[in-house]
Amino acid sequence: MTKVRTRKRVTKPRKIPRQPRSNLMVATILEAAMIILKKHGMGNFNTNAIAEKAGVSVGSLYQYFPSKDAILATLIRQIREEMLADMIASTERKDLGDFRSETRALIEATLQHHVKYADVITLLERAEDDLPMDDDIQEMKQKMLEIVIALLQRHGIENANIVANDIIAICHALSLSIPQSGESNFEELSRRMQRAVFGYIENSTP
Amino acid sequence: MTKVRTRKRVTKPRKIPRQPRSNLMVATILEAAMIILKKHGMGNFNTNAIAEKAGVSVGSLYQYFPSKDAILATLIRQIREEMLADMIASTERKDLGDFRSETRALIEATLQHHVKYADVITLLERAEDDLPMDDDIQEMKQKMLEIVIALLQRHGIENANIVANDIIAICHALSLSIPQSGESNFEELSRRMQRAVFGYIENSTP
Amino acid sequence: MTKVRTRKRVTKPRKIPRQPRSNLMVATILEAAMIILKKHGMGNFNTNAIAEKAGVSVGSLYQYFPSKDAILATLIRQIREEMLADMIASTERKDLGDFRSETRALIEATLQHHVKYADVITLLERAEDDLPMDDDIQEMKQKMLEIVIALLQRHGIENANIVANDIIAICHALSLSIPQSGESNFEELSRRMQRAVFGYIENSTP
Amino acid sequence: MTKVRTRKRVTKPRKIPRQPRSNLMVATILEAAMIILKKHGMGNFNTNAIAEKAGVSVGSLYQYFPSKDAILATLIRQIREEMLADMIASTERKDLGDFRSETRALIEATLQHHVKYADVITLLERAEDDLPMDDDIQEMKQKMLEIVIALLQRHGIENANIVANDIIAICHALSLSIPQSGESNFEELSRRMQRAVFGYIENSTP
DNA sequence: GATGAATGAGGGTTCATTCAT
DNA sequence: CATGAATGAACCCTCATTCAT
Numbered sequence: 043m044t045k046v047r048t049r050k051r052v053t054k055p056r057k058i059p060r061q062p063r064s065n066l067m068v069a070t071i072l073e074a075a076m077i078i079l080k081k082h083g084m085g086n087f088n089t090n091a092i093a094e095k096a097g098v099s100v101g102s103l104y105q106y107f108p109s110k111d112a113i114l115a116t117l118i119r120q121i122r123e124e125m126l127a128d129m130i131a132s133t134e135r136k137d138l139g140d141f142r143s144e145t146r147a148l149i150e151a152t153l154q155h156h157v158k159y160a161d162v163i164t165l166l167e168r169a170e171d172d173l174p175m176d177d178d179i180q181e182m183k184q185k186m187l188e189i190v191i192a193l194l195q196r197h198g199i200e201n202a203n204i205v206a207n208d209i210i211a212i213c214h215a216l217s218l219s220i221p222q223s224g225e226s227n228f229e230e231l232s233r234r235m236q237r238a239v240f241g242y243i244e245n246s247t248p
Numbered sequence: 249m250t251k252v253r254t255r256k257r258v259t260k261p262r263k264i265p266r267q268p269r270s271n272l273m274v275a276t277i278l279e280a281a282m283i284i285l286k287k288h289g290m291g292n293f294n295t296n297a298i299a300e301k302a303g304v305s306v307g308s309l310y311q312y313f314p315s316k317d318a319i320l321a322t323l324i325r326q327i328r329e330e331m332l333a334d335m336i337a338s339t340e341r342k343d344l345g346d347f348r349s350e351t352r353a354l355i356e357a358t359l360q361h362h363v364k365y366a367d368v369i370t371l372l373e374r375a376e377d378d379l380p381m382d383d384d385i386q387e388m389k390q391k392m393l394e395i396v397i398a399l400l401q402r403h404g405i406e407n408a409n410i411v412a413n414d415i416i417a418i419c420h421a422l423s424l425s426i427p428q429s430g431e432s433n434f435e436e437l438s439r440r441m442q443r444a445v446f447g448y449i450e451n452s453t454p
Numbered sequence: 455m456t457k458v459r460t461r462k463r464v465t466k467p468r469k470i471p472r473q474p475r476s477n478l479m480v481a482t483i484l485e486a487a488m489i490i491l492k493k494h495g496m497g498n499f500n501t502n503a504i505a506e507k508a509g510v511s512v513g514s515l516y517q518y519f520p521s522k523d524a525i526l527a528t529l530i531r532q533i534r535e536e537m538l539a540d541m542i543a544s545t546e547r548k549d550l551g552d553f554r555s556e557t558r559a560l561i562e563a564t565l566q567h568h569v570k571y572a573d574v575i576t577l578l579e580r581a582e583d584d585l586p587m588d589d590d591i592q593e594m595k596q597k598m599l600e601i602v603i604a605l606l607q608r609h610g611i612e613n614a615n616i617v618a619n620d621i622i623a624i625c626h627a628l629s630l631s632i633p634q635s636g637e638s639n640f641e642e643l644s645r646r647m648q649r650a651v652f653g654y655i656e657n658s659t660p
Numbered sequence: 661m662t663k664v665r666t667r668k669r670v671t672k673p674r675k676i677p678r679q680p681r682s683n684l685m686v687a688t689i690l691e692a693a694m695i696i697l698k699k700h701g702m703g704n705f706n707t708n709a710i711a712e713k714a715g716v717s718v719g720s721l722y723q724y725f726p727s728k729d730a731i732l733a734t735l736i737r738q739i740r741e742e743m744l745a746d747m748i749a750s751t752e753r754k755d756l757g758d759f760r761s762e763t764r765a766l767i768e769a770t771l772q773h774h775v776k777y778a779d780v781i782t783l784l785e786r787a788e789d790d791l792p793m794d795d796d797i798q799e800m801k802q803k804m805l806e807i808v809i810a811l812l813q814r815h816g817i818e819n820a821n822i823v824a825n826d827i828i829a830i831c832h833a834l835s836l837s838i839p840q841s842g843e844s845n846f847e848e849l850s851r852r853m854q855r856a857v858f859g860y861i862e863n864s865t866p
Numbered sequence: 867g868a869t870g871a872a873t874g875a876g877g878g879t880t881c882a883t884t885c886a887t
Numbered sequence: 888c889a890t891g892a893a894t895g896a897a898c899c900c901t902c903a904t905t906c907a908t
Contacts, residue, residue, distance in 0.1 A: 046252055046290045084252045088902055090870095099869045100904080110903060111250055168374055172250065172289065208422060208440055215421030216414060234414055241447030251876090251902065273892085294877055305894045310879065456729055456790060458664055458702040496664045500881060502891095511890045512883080522882060523662055580786055584662065584701065620834060620852055627833030628826060646826055653859025663881065663897090685871085706898060717873045722900065 051174050052108045053115035068106050071096045072120065075113050080161040084169075089113075114169045115176065121166060122182045125155050129189050141197040142240070148193065149213060149235050156217035157228065164218065186210070199243060209239045250291075257380050258314045259321035274312050276302045278326070281319050286367040290375075293320075320375045321382065327372060328388045331361050335395050347403040348446070354399065355419060355441050362423035363434060370424065392416075405449060415445045464520045465527035465585055480518050483508045484532065487525050492573040496581075499526075526581045527588065533578060534594045537567050541601050553609040554652070560605065561625060561647050568629035569640065576630070598622070611655060621651045662703075670726045671733035671794055686724050688714045690738070693731050698779040702787070705732075732787045733794065739784060740800045743773050747807050759815040760858070766811065767831060767853050774835035775846060782836065804828075817861060827857045 074096035078087055089110050093100040107113045132151040133144070156163060170179070187206055194202035216235050280302035284293050295316050299306045313319045338357040339350070362369060376385070393412055400408035422441050486508035490499055501522050505512040519525045544563040545556070568575060582591070599618055606614035628647050692714035696705055707728050711718045725731045750769040751762070774781060788797070805824055812820035834853050 046250065046293065051250075084250075087252070089904080090902070093870090101869050101906085102867080104904070105867070114250070164377075169250070171370070172291070204440070207425065208444065211421040211425065212418050212444060215417040218417065219413065234410070237451050238414065238418060238444065238448045241449070241451030242444045243447070244451065245443050245447030270892090295879080296877070306879080307881080307895065308893050311892070314879095316878065456664065456702075456732070456787070458662065458705065496662075499664070501883080502881070505891090513885085513890050514888080516883070517888070526662070576789075581662070583782070584703070616852070619837065620856065623833040623837065624830050624856060627829040630829065631825065646822070649863050650826065650830060650856065650860045653861070653863030654856045655859070656863065657855050657859030682871090707900080708898070718900075719874065719902080720872050723871070726900095728899070 051111045053112050053173055053176055067098070067102065068116075071098060071103055071106060071113065072116060074098075075117060076162065079117070079165055084165055087114075111169075111173055114166070115173055115179075117162075118166050118170050118173075118175070119179055119182075121155075121159060121163070122179055125152075126182050126186055128155060129186055133189055133193070141193075144193055145239060146232075146236060148190070149239060150232055152213050153217055153228065153232055153235060156220050160220045194243075205243065209242055212238050212242065257317045259318050259379055259382055270312070273304070273308065277304065277309055277312060277319065278322060280304075281323060282368065285323070285371055290371055295319075317379055320372070321379055321385075323368075324372050324376050324379075324381070325385055325388075327361075327365060327369070328385055331358070332388050332392055334361060335392055339395055339399070347399075350399055351445060352438075352442060354396070355445060356438055358419050359423055359434065359438055359441060362426050366426045400449075411449065415448055418444050418448065465524050465588055479510070479514065480528075483510060483515055483518060483525065484528060486510075487529060488574065491529070491577055496577055501525075523581075523585055526578070527585055527591075529574075530578050530582050530585075530587070531591055531594075533567075533571060533575070534591055537564075538594050538598055540567060541598055545601055545605070553605075556605055557651060558644075558648060560602070561651060562644055564625050565629055565640065565644055565647060568632050572632045606655075617655065621654055624650050624654065671730050671791055682724065685716070685720065688716065689721055689724060689731065690734060692716075693735060694780060697735070697783055702783055707731075729791055732784070733791055733797075735780075736784050736788050736791075736793070737797055737800075739773075739777060739781070740797055743770075744800050744804055746773060747804055751807055751811070759811075762811055763857060764850075764854060766808070767857060768850055770831050771835055771846065771850055771853060774838055778838045812861075823861065827860055830856050830860065 071092060075087070075092045078091050078095055082091075087110075089100055089103055092113065093103045096103070103113075107116070128151045129148060132147040135147060159166075187210065190206040190210060191202045194205055199205060213235050216231065216238060220231065277298060281293070281298045284297055284301055288297075293316075295306055295309055298319065299309045302309070309319075313322070334357045335354060338353040341353060365372075393416065396412040396416060397408045400411055405411060419441050422437070422444060426437065483504060487499070487504045490503050490507055494503075499522075501512055501515055504525065505515045508515070515525075519528070540563045541560060544559040547559060571578075599622065602618040602622060603614045606617055611617060625647050628643065628650060632643065689710060693705070693710045696709055696713055700709075705728075707718055707721055710731065711721045714721070721731075725734070746769045747766060750765040753765060777784075805828065808824040808828060809820045812823055817823055831853050834849065834856060838849065
């Protein structure tokens with residue numbers, strides 16, 4: 043059977059570590075957590091396993107993370123941060139210019155991400171739904187949304203708000219087929235996502 | 249913290265209930281399970297809670313379901329069955345005929361479903377991923393896919409297989425915004441989904 | 455893991471059934487119980503299984519036996535009764551006469567019993583140790599003992615009391631090898647038991 | 661009533677404890693288990709009771725034993741090891757020499773054992789039958805058998821294999837009367853066992 | 867700071883027994 | 888009387904978290 047328990051959730055790292063040693067510690071733990079998640083899924087994602095994998099004692103783990111959920115939250119934050127950074131980077135490439143090129147760049151940034159984290163992204167997003175995530179993650183998501191909105195508005199697309207929401211959802215949905223189709227088909231997937239996105243934008247059917 | 253455990257999973261109802269009393273029992277338990285899921289999510293979805301909510305003893309619960317997972321599985325099966333039935337119904341309406349009308353009927357059937365089960369559908373789908381679902385559920389999903397494929401092929405759309413997959417994913421993704429937008433906006437959501445679907449199909453961008 | 459639970463133990467049949475129908479009921483239940491015990495051991499020896507095997511409702515089962523243990527106790531009583539009867543019969547055969555013949559007859563009666571009930575005898579004897587057996591079973595065991603004592607005394611063997619105890623224990627022990635050696639070797643087993651018994655009796659080593 | 665359940669059985673201690681603290685823990689738990697077994701029999705032999713008796717949490721118990729059965733198995737292994745060691749010791753005493761002396765030494769080693777563990781030996785042996793014991797216990801039993809066989813062969817006794825089996829069974833059976841006769845009568849019991857064993861060996865009745 | 871042994875609440879599951887029909 | 892659905896105490900086991908060393 044499946045068991046899911048809940049206690050009070052604390053999602054902020056106990057201390058913002060600044061010393062190099064601490065950072066190393068934190069990084070080690072997060073890496074181990076990631077590996078566990080990839081290999082065994084949520085089913086074996088427990089603090090003891092993580093600590094062991096990290097070659098660290100549970101005690102130490104709790105020195106840097108106030109709870110198991112905080113580890114998850116940090117993993118999520120990391121990914122979101124990376125994603126946001128990549129999106130920003132893709133927007134700032136000034137060699138593009140026209141709408142299609144810019145959008146394509148954004149789509150491919152997204153896709154690359156999903157390819158990179160194919161194994162864990164779904165698990166982490168689920169956790170994100172269950173956890174009381176910190177405001178900063180909300181902010182990051184908001185920023186991503188705004189990037190897309192800005193792009194749309196810059197090129198005169200109406201209802202940019204809703205459209206942004208929808209195409210993000212669409213890209214997200216299509217990238218979930220990565221685990222099945224394998225990483226190889228990047229090109230094809232990209233094409234399908236573009237078809238969906240541009241189709242949605244350029245169409246005004248009903 | 250979040251805890252997730254795993255043992256052997258048994259997902260078939262213990263007995264196919266035919267007596268009115270049994271059916272009532274089964275229904276009561278499933279209802280209670282549904283309520284728990286809606287109100288408290290997976291976190292409090294445990295046999296004791298379900299039994300209590302159902303006004304029944306755990307023992308009785310286990311008389312009708314061999315395991316907690318079996319309850320989940322049944323919930324999933326129920327929804328899938330209803331969905332499949334609605335899709336079939338929508339296809340059989342002969343007052344339609346042209347591609348757009350047929351597709352729209354299908355989209356709206358799907359959407360109606362997501363509206364009806366907005367609260368739990370995500371949770372159940374997650375569970376579906378974790379559980380070793382029975383073959384019949386696989387079959388049902390396959391049939392849904394085939395309905396869409398058939399529709400596409402009937403109207404000469406190429407790569408029906410992949411296209412079907414993608415537009416299903418797209419509709420699914422867009423319907424996830426239901427919980428936020430509320431049930432009221434059925435019309436608008438329908439329009440957005442059509443825009444996405446027809447956009448994808450009619451576009452051949454890259 | 456192994457779980458063994460205990461509540462109050464009631465080992466007497468709820469009613470001394472005299473009506474033919476009741477007797478049939480009782481017999482049916484006991485037969486079913488015996489079959490379950492043989493096939494699945496104590497692990498599946500539960501009232502529901504017994505009732506089902508007997509083609510009877512649990513309720514009915516409890517009409518005739520006040521508890522699960524009472525069924526076990528009755529099974530034990532039955533076997534003990536049969537055993538005692540056979541021992542008595544073997545003693546009453548007047549065609550024997552000399553010590554060796556009489557003893558051999560007794561040994562073979564015992565052996566036959568163990569062969570007949572090879573599958574369940576150990577399980578039942580264990581249960582007998584755990585259950586608060588009724589006095590009548592104690593009496594029966596006492597009678598068996600007395601039969602052996604009488605035999606020994608009739609032929610002038612000293613310390614008949616202790617000797618009887620010991621040779622009973624010895625025969626019992628040796629018959630436990632039946633399950634391994636198969637039923638076929640009745641002759642050989644008989645010979646080994648005689649060797650042990652007569653050896654013990656005729657020896658006065660230390 | 662009596663309830664007996666079965667799941668997968670894991671009988672090996674979770675970790676081979678080397679640290680003094682661990683050893684203490686393991687010893688404490690085993691002692692508590694032993695006490696529970698003596699006082700309340702299998703009926704109250706459950707992990708909670710054991711942990712409580714040991715003044716330890718269930719969690720700790722499970723840190724050192726993977727399952728309830730593993731505790732039982734360890735108890736059994738302990739006794740078997742001690743027994744085997746004593747048998748070997750008794751064989752190595754070189755002040756003996758003749759068959760009777762050697763055999764007597766072995767018998768008394770055995771007897772001492774049964775006296776020491778009178779309360780629990782039967783329960784543990786039953787458990788041994790029910791549990792999927794590890795190979796090492798089988799090996800130990802085999803070694804005990806071989807010691808007896810070797811003794812017999814060394815003194816030219818025929819069918820040493822069968823004879824060994826039988827006299828072991830006989831000694832075992834006779835030592836079961838210890839609980840009744842009390843520990844005091846060691847001498848007398850020893851004499852009876854010798855009478856039985858030498859009687860069996862020297863007799864070739866039928 | 868680091869360690870990891872210890873804690874114990876929590877949850878799945880079974881089955882002897884009862885009692886309304 | 889017979890039925891069998893319902894009950895619920897009991898028991899195994901896990902794992903997030905703490906704290907003495």
